[in-house]
Amino acid sequence: MAQEAAEVEIKGSYPEIDEYYESMPDKNGALIPVMHKAQQVYGWLSEDVQLYISHLLGVPASKVYGVATFYSLFNLERKGKFRVNVCLGTACYVRGAEKVLAAFENELDIKNTETTKDGLFTLSSIRCVGACGLAPVVMVNDKVFGRVNPDDVKRIVDEFLSKVGDIA
Amino acid sequence: MMVDITINNVETSVPDGTTILEAAKSLGVHIPTLCHLDLHDIKMVNRVGTCRVCMVEVDGRRNLLPSCSTTVSPGMKVYTNTKRAVSARRQIVELLLSNHPKECLSCERNQNCELQALAAELGIREIHFKGPRLKTEKDSSSYSIVKNFEKCVLCRRCETMCNEIQTVGVYSPVHRGFDTVMGTAFDRKMLDTNCTFCGQCVSVCPTAALTETDDTSKVWDAINDPDKIVIAQTAPAIRVALGEPFGLPVGTRVTGKMVSALRKIGFDKVMDTDFAADLTIMEEASELIHRIRHGGRLPILTSCCPAWVKFIEHQFPTLLDIPSTCKSPHEMFGAIAKTYLADKLGVAADKIVVVSIMPCLAKKFEAKRDELSGKTSGSDVDYVVSTRELARMIREAGINFVNLQDEDFDDVMGESTGASVIFGTTGGVIEAAVRTAAAWLDKDNPNPEIDFTQLRGLEGVREAEVEIAGMKLNIAIAHGLGNARNLLTQIRDGNVKYHAIEIMACPSGCVGGGGQPYHGNNIETLKKRAAAIYKEDEAKTVRRSHENLQIKKLYDEFLGEPYGEKAHELLHTHFSARDIL
Numbered sequence: 001m002a003q004e005a006a007e008v009e010i011k012g013s014y015p016e017i018d019e020y021y022e023s024m025p026d027k028n029g030a031l032i033p034v035m036h037k038a039q040q041v042y043g044w045l046s047e048d049v050q051l052y053i054s055h056l057l058g059v060p061a062s063k064v065y066g067v068a069t070f071y072s073l074f075n076l077e078r079k080g081k082f083r084v085n086v087c088l089g090t091a092c093y094v095r096g097a098e099k100v101l102a103a104f105e106n107e108l109d110i111k112n113t114e115t116t117k118d119g120l121f122t123l124s125s126i127r128c129v130g131a132c133g134l135a136p137v138v139m140v141n142d143k144v145f146g147r148v149n150p151d152d153v154k155r156i157v158d159e160f161l162s163k164v165g166d167i168a
Numbered sequence: 169m170m171v172d173i174t175i176n177n178v179e180t181s182v183p184d185g186t187t188i189l190e191a192a193k194s195l196g197v198h199i200p201t202l203c204h205l206d207l208h209d210i211k212m213v214n215r216v217g218t219c220r221v222c223m224v225e226v227d228g229r230r231n232l233l234p235s236c237s238t239t240v241s242p243g244m245k246v247y248t249n250t251k252r253a254v255s256a257r258r259q260i261v262e263l264l265l266s267n268h269p270k271e272c273l274s275c276e277r278n279q280n281c282e283l284q285a286l287a288a289e290l291g292i293r294e295i296h297f298k299g300p301r302l303k304t305e306k307d308s309s310s311y312s313i314v315k316n317f318e319k320c321v322l323c324r325r326c327e328t329m330c331n332e333i334q335t336v337g338v339y340s341p342v343h344r345g346f347d348t349v350m351g352t353a354f355d356r357k358m359l360d361t362n363c364t365f366c367g368q369c370v371s372v373c374p375t376a377a378l379t380e381t382d383d384t385s386k387v388w389d390a391i392n393d394p395d396k397i398v399i400a401q402t403a404p405a406i407r408v409a410l411g412e413p414f415g416l417p418v419g420t421r422v423t424g425k426m427v428s429a430l431r432k433i434g435f436d437k438v439m440d441t442d443f444a445a446d447l448t449i450m451e452e453a454s455e456l457i458h459r460i461r462h463g464g465r466l467p468i469l470t471s472c473c474p475a476w477v478k479f480i481e482h483q484f485p486t487l488l489d490i491p492s493t494c495k496s497p498h499e500m501f502g503a504i505a506k507t508y509l510a511d512k513l514g515v516a517a518d519k520i521v522v523v524s525i526m527p528c529l530a531k532k533f534e535a536k537r538d539e540l541s542g543k544t545s546g547s548d549v550d551y552v553v554s555t556r557e558l559a560r561m562i563r564e565a566g567i568n569f570v571n572l573q574d575e576d577f578d579d580v581m582g583e584s585t586g587a588s589v590i591f592g593t594t595g596g597v598i599e600a601a602v603r604t605a606a607a608w609l610d611k612d613n614p615n616p617e618i619d620f621t622q623l624r625g626l627e628g629v630r631e632a633e634v635e636i637a638g639m640k641l642n643i644a645i646a647h648g649l650g651n652a653r654n655l656l657t658q659i660r661d662g663n664v665k666y667h668a669i670e671i672m673a674c675p676s677g678c679v680g681g682g683g684q685p686y687h688g689n690n691i692e693t694l695k696k697r698a699a700a701i702y703k704e705d706e707a708k709t710v711r712r713s714h715e716n717l718q719i720k721k722l723y724d725e726f727l728g729e730p731y732g733e734k735a736h737e738l739l740h741t742h743f744s745a746r747d748i749l
Contacts, residue, residue, distance in 0.1 A: 050353075051749070054749075060336075060338075060340065060749075061337070061354075061749040062337055062342070062351065062353040063340040064353070065342055065351070065352075065354055065355075066340035066341050066351070069343045069344065070341075070342075072344075
């Protein structure tokens with residue numbers, strides 16, 4: 001429900017969000033697309049960004065947060081440069097994905113859902129990615145690794161560590 | 169267009185767009201509900217269909233349908249009490265109960281809970297579902313409202329009330345699935361949100377998921393402390409609602425019994441916030457006339473309602489120069505009790521404990537405001553208890569309320585006029601102010617008008633023109649914060665010109681306050697309380713605030729001029745902009 005009348009000082013500056021919102025022909029139902037866009041640009045939805053969207057769209061902050069917590073694809077924490085997603089869907093699970101996840105926890109010295117202190121890796125478990133023939137499957141950002149066994153984990157981590165210089 | 173349907177084989181014809189539930193009701197057929205709430209007159213309609221308790225069977229439809237949110241269609245054959253419908257209903261309630269702390273015996277809502285009543289109505293004898301229970305932390309941060317969402321049934325009435333009617337937007341379902349709670353933005357504590365503490369969410373909550381902060385034990389402690397002089401003051405709206413928890417008909421005026429009960433509880437003095445309401449009018453009417461004569465900022469906005477004050481601080485920080493600087497009546501009472509009255513009684517101010525009995529939960533937060541303490545001794549007001557809490561104290565003390573003899577308030581700060589009584593309903597404060605302003609401005613008129621009925625009613629936003637001594641005063645009234653928001657937006661944008669505006673946060677004003685006895689989801693309750701307020705006013709011999717003899721004496725002996733220096737020090741306050749979530 002829009003609250004256009006709120007007299008609110010909008011704090012911060014997020015020109016990408018403004019531009020995207022302005023370009024939307026229909027402002028009804030803008031909330032989720034705008035949140036998507038914000039996550040695309042900033043990688044996650046900080047409280048400041050959620051508040052900004054709340055004030056821009058005239059939607060209560062509680063509702064923005066409600067939507068952000070409902071859909072698992074929205075990130076409420078800053079994620080690492082490399083997002084390691086270990087599939088725990090049925091096919092992957094029965095082929096030992098849990099051991100793969102444990103190996104990543106061990107190699108990165110973090111627990112599932114956490115981010116390494118250097119901000120490089122975030123470890124998550126996900127459900128079926130639709131590549132059951134390759135089970136167990138691990139995705140790091142957009143790259144898919146199939147038939148992963150725990151011994152492969154160090155090699156995968158090293159592969160991305162070696163890219164750090166390139167990105168910087 | 170009318171639609172022909174049958175319900176339990178009885179034919180009926182209802183307007184297109186009617187829900188099955190409404191159609192059944194018109195035939196006298198009862199369908200149990202839980203989340204559903206229709207307070208039509210204040211536009212509060214919760215029809216989210218989340219609880220599925222009202223499921224009915226419809227011929228030709230494979231699934232049961234929720235009657236509260238399904239509209240009728242031609243030829244529909246509805247069955248409300250088939251075995252399938254009844255057993256589905258029972259299962260749904262069992263599922264709700266399987267995730268509910270079954271501690272009814274020690275629950276705040278014991279014998280006053282819609283879920284408990286529903287379980288009884290459906291004859292639940294066993295809960296067949298065993299599973300985990302959602303654990304959440306109780307939030308008692310706010311001084312006013314306690315959130316215990318382990319008792320929440322996700323009916324979403326609080327969300328509808330807060331977001332749509334009050335337009336404050338504190339609540340939304342957050343997280344997902346079994347972990348869903350009616351949360352706040354970023355799971356903040358209530359104290360850190362832009363909640364106004366109006367307590368309307370508490371008024372409509374069917375269980376004890378939302379209740380008031382319990383201050384009764386502190387009051388009992390003070391009463392039992394021989395060192396303290398404990399003074400009770402009672403808000404206008406209490407006396408037309410306190411009879412309800414004791415089985416008296418809605419709208420019964422119980423002023424005398426209330427005074428008697430407070431004495432029996434052990435208060436040293438029983439005095440009246442109405443006295444301070446008269447004092448408020450002295451100051452507010454003076455401020456209005458001052459602003460008109462000196463080209464001050466208009467309109468003036470009443471500032472008696474603490475939920476409304478917090479609303480404007482969050483939502484319209486650039487308009488903070490328009491509310492009257494008057495403290496709310498019970499705060500004025502506290503300030504005078506700890507100065508003037510302390511002197512009269514010959515006791516030190518720090519021996520006096522002021523307890524406000526209020527129809528309101530926002531007053532609890534208000535009493536903790538920094539700017540409302542320190543000028544006298546500690547806070548102007550020490551404790552605030554709601555009408556519901558007072559009813560409980562009366563029971564705890566074993567007092568037979570219904571059979572009490574009427575008693576009168578104590579002297580000094582107990583006398584009040586009809587003008588102060590009507591503070592308890594929407595339009596009353598402004599009518600009280602106009603009564604006094606009319607008499608002051610129209611000095612040659614021996615019999616100035618007293619009943620300004622054009623200011624009364626239940627319309628969400630009302631406006632009226634009142635002519636006094638050749639001067640036309642444009643007045644507006646809003647109750648419910650959504651209505652207030654509309655009015656304020658118009659003022660901010662310069663679309664309207666008013667001299668004075670009354671705003672009350674709660675729909676229908678204090679008679680419908682968040683601390684009042686539960687209205688049983690019936691708006692007629694609020695109307696009857698309001699009617700009783702006007703009867704109480706009519707029964708008073710003095711009906712203009714400035715004619716209150718004790719008030720006159722207070723100015724003569726202590727305060728000096730209305731709106732003067734001493735009055736400013738003790739009776740006025742200031743407002744500060746707050747962040748918005």
